[in-house]
Amino acid sequence: MEFDARWHWPPVWPTLFCCVSLISSLLMLLTIFTKMIDLRTTSKLQSTGSAPGDGYPPVEPLLDFDWKTKEPIKIRPFKPKYNLTMSKSLLFFDKFTFTDILQGIQETTVNELIEMDKNYLDRIMLRRRLMADYTNTVLAAEDSVKSAVDEFYTWLVGTYLPTRYPRMFQIISPPGGNSSVLRNLVTGEDLSMCSSEAPKETLRALGGLVDDDFLFLVPSEDGDSFTLKGFVTCFPNGFNTSKKLNMKLRDIHKPVPNYKEKLEKSMDRYFAKLKPGRFIKRANLFTASGNHLYEGEKISQEEVNIKLARVRVERQFLHRLPRSQAIVFSFKTLLYTLPEIKEEGFGDELADAIDGLNNGNAPGFHFYKRAAVWGASAKAYLQS
Ligand code: HEM
Numbered sequence: 001m002e003f004d005a006r007w008h009w010p011p012v013w014p015t016l017f018c019c020v021s022l023i024s025s026l027l028m029l030l031t032i033f034t035k036m037i038d039l040r041t042t043s044k045l046q047s048t049g050s051a052p053g054d055g056y057p058p059v060e061p062l063l064d065f066d067w068k069t070k071e072p073i074k075i076r077p078f079k080p081k082y083n084l085t086m087s088k089s090l091l092f093f094d095k096f097t098f099t100d101i102l103q104g105i106q107e108t109t110v111n112e113l114i115e116m117d118k119n120y121l122d123r124i125m126l127r128r129r130l131m132a133d134y135t136n137t138v139l140a141a142e143d144s145v146k147s148a149v150d151e152f153y154t155w156l157v158g159t160y161l162p163t164r165y166p167r168m169f170q171i172i173s174p175p176g177g178n179s180s181v182l183r184n185l186v187t188g189e190d191l192s193m194c195s196s197e198a199p200k201e202t203l204r205a206l207g208g209l210v211d212d213d214f215l216f217l218v219p220s221e222d223g224d225s226f227t228l229k230g231f232v233t234c235f236p237n238g239f240n241t242s243k244k245l246n247m248k249l250r251d252i253h254k255p256v257p258n259y260k261e262k263l264e265k266s267m268d269r270y271f272a273k274l275k276p277g278r279f280i281k282r283a284n285l286f287t288a289s290g291n292h293l294y295e296g297e298k299i300s301q302e303e304v305n306i307k308l309a310r311v312r313v314e315r316q317f318l319h320r321l322p323r324s325q326a327i328v329f330s331f332k333t334l335l336y337t338l339p340e341i342k343e344e345g346f347g348d349e350l351a352d353a354i355d356g357l358n359n360g361n362a363p364g365f366h367f368y369k370r371a372a373v374w375g376a377s378a379k380a381y382l383q384s
Contacts, residue, residue, distance in 0.1 A: 054155050054159060054322065055276055055277075055321075055322025055323060056110060056155055056159065056160075056276075056277070056322060057109070057110045057277050058110075059110055059111060059159065059160055059163045059164050060111050060163075060164070061163050061164060061166055062164055062165060062166075063166060063167075064167075065116070065165055065167055065168075066167065067116045067117065067118060067120050067165070067167075067168055067186065068118055069118065070116060070117045070118055071117060071118065072117040072118070072119060072334055073115055073117065073315065073334065074336070074344075075283050075313045075315060075334060076313075076341075076344075076346055076349070077283040077284075077285050077313060078285070078346060078349040078350050078352070078353035079353055079356055080349075080352040080353065080355070080356045080359070105270075105280050105281070105282045105318075106280070106281050106282065107278065107279070107280060107281075108279045108280070108281045108317075109279055110160075110277075110279055110319075111164065112279065112281065112317075113160065113279060113317055113319070113330070114156075114160065114161070114164065114165075114210050114212060114332075115315060115332055116165060116168065116211075119211065120168075120186060120211060121186055121187070123211040124187075124208055124209065124210070124211060126234070127207055127208055127211065127234045128207075128208045130234045131204055131207055131208065131232070131234065136242060137240060137241070137242050138207070138232060138233055138234050138236075138241070139200055139203055139204055139207065139231070139232050140200065140230060140231055140241070140242055140245050141198070141199035141200040141202075141203055141216075141229070141230035141231075142199075142229045142230060142245070142246070143199070144218060144229055145199055145216050145218060145229035145230035145326070146199040147323075147324045147326075148216050148218060148229075148230070148321055148324040148326030148328075149195065149199040149202050149203060149206075149216060149230055150195040150199070150202060151321050151322075151323050151324050151326075152206075152214075152216075152321060152328055153195045153202050153205070153206055154193065154194070154195060156206070156209075156210075157182045157191060157193050157209075158171070158182070158193050161182065161209075161210075162182065167185065168184070168185055168186055169182055169183065169184060169185065170182070170183045170185060171183075171193070172190065179192075179193065179194070180193055181193060184209070191205065191209065192205075199230055200230075203230060203231070203232040204232065206232055207232035207234060211332055212330045212331065212332045213231070213232060213233040213234060213235060213236065213330060213331050213332075213333070214231060214232050214233075214328060214329070214330045215228060215230075215231040215233065215241070215328070215329040215330070216228070216229055216230040216231065216326050216327070216328055216329075217229065217249065217271075217326060217327045217328075217329065218324070218325075218326045218327075219325065219326075220248055224248075225248045225249050225250060225268050225271070225272075226248065226249050226271050226327055227246060227247065227248050227249075228241075228244050228245055228246065228247055228249075228252060229245070229246070229326075231245070235333040237284075237312065237314065237333075239255075249267060249268065249271065250264050250267075250268070253267075255368070256368070257362050257363075257364025257365055257367070257368050258361070258362035258364060262361065262362060271327060274318070274319075274320045274327065275320065276319070276320045276321065276322035276325075277322070278319065278320070279317060279318075279319045280317065280318040280319065281315065281316060281317050281318075282316045282318070283313055283314065283315060283316065284313065284314045284316065285311070285312070285313055285353070285369075302373045302374050302377065303377050304338070304374045304377040304378045304381065306337075306338055306339065306381055309337070309338055309374070309378065310335040310336065310337060311335070311336045311337075311338065311341060311350070312333060312334070312335055312336075313333075313334045313336070314331040314332070314333055314334070315331060315332045315334060316329070316330070316331040317329070317330045317331065318330075338350075338378065338381060338382065341382070342381075342382055347382040347383060348382070348383065350378075350382050351378075351379040351382040351383050354371050354375045354378060354379055355375075355379075357369060357371050357375075358371075
């Protein structure tokens, strides 16, 4: 039979045309598909606040949050007996939004990590001044902490802040393909989304961005416990953090009365077992004036100046970083006046809590927290 090429070999130009159309359609489909994945990732980040692969739980947005009108959170961890324990015992009252515990710890969520309020701008400006004037006291980082600091910074700037507080922080992609920045809508500044080469500079950026202090602990080289390798602490309570650098958890807490007997073992165990994705909070209380008293220091009775004295509460958080496995200990410092506490009707509770420092399982706290110095005078005012 004669072979008819007209039917078996299609003409060259239409075939070429078909191939080109097929390839360009495939390319178009591929582009649309990639864009869809991109869009899904972005919208997932915006709606759930988690970028795939960062290992953190999703962050819920506070869409209407207005920092200017938000009063500082009121934490009133006053207990008639001060017991040093890691237990999860709840506070005896929860009138306020932040139901808390005293020495014990409480499980919470990623959402609560950073709390904003109307003091934000004043506080970050003060923090920046402190970091400039007292750099070596408030900032430090060993090279070994870089990956942990970078991991936390990129998540905070790239995910947490713009998701949780979209009216304060926005990710801006400048035209011309330049890298995105975090715009602080309160200060009008743009902040790089990438960490600095030096971890100390990344900590400086972090310290001037939110009103929280951060301490980074990495697993100790000998595999026993965790060691402090970097920090930005503008408001440490009665200790010099730079003196604690490169110390293990138990050595950091050496001046804390009864720490060795009551807390050391359980805290080391707790830290070793803490899994990424869990967030732990704790509140600690006071001092009304001055700092701590350490062994050997003298007690002198002080008259509390009601106008100047402050009840100090730290809203503390603990979590483990998903990638580097370092532990981040962070805290926001809240200050309340004695008249404020009294007007709320907590005068007697606070007076009992001052005595309670003597009545629990670690009576040395009455001395350590300087209640021996200012307690009598503060109680007289609170109960008057
Ligand atoms: C669940 C975790 C923790 C618990 C239960 C705990 C417990 C305590 C307690 C009871 C005190 C005495 C003052 C107070 O009432 O707060 C204290 C002080 C202190 N803690 Fe912790 N702590 C924890 C985590 C950490 C971490 C991760 C660091 C990181 C460096 C740290 C650093 C300090 C320092 C520097 C002091 C002051 C010590 C001094 O007076 O020199 N704590 N801690």
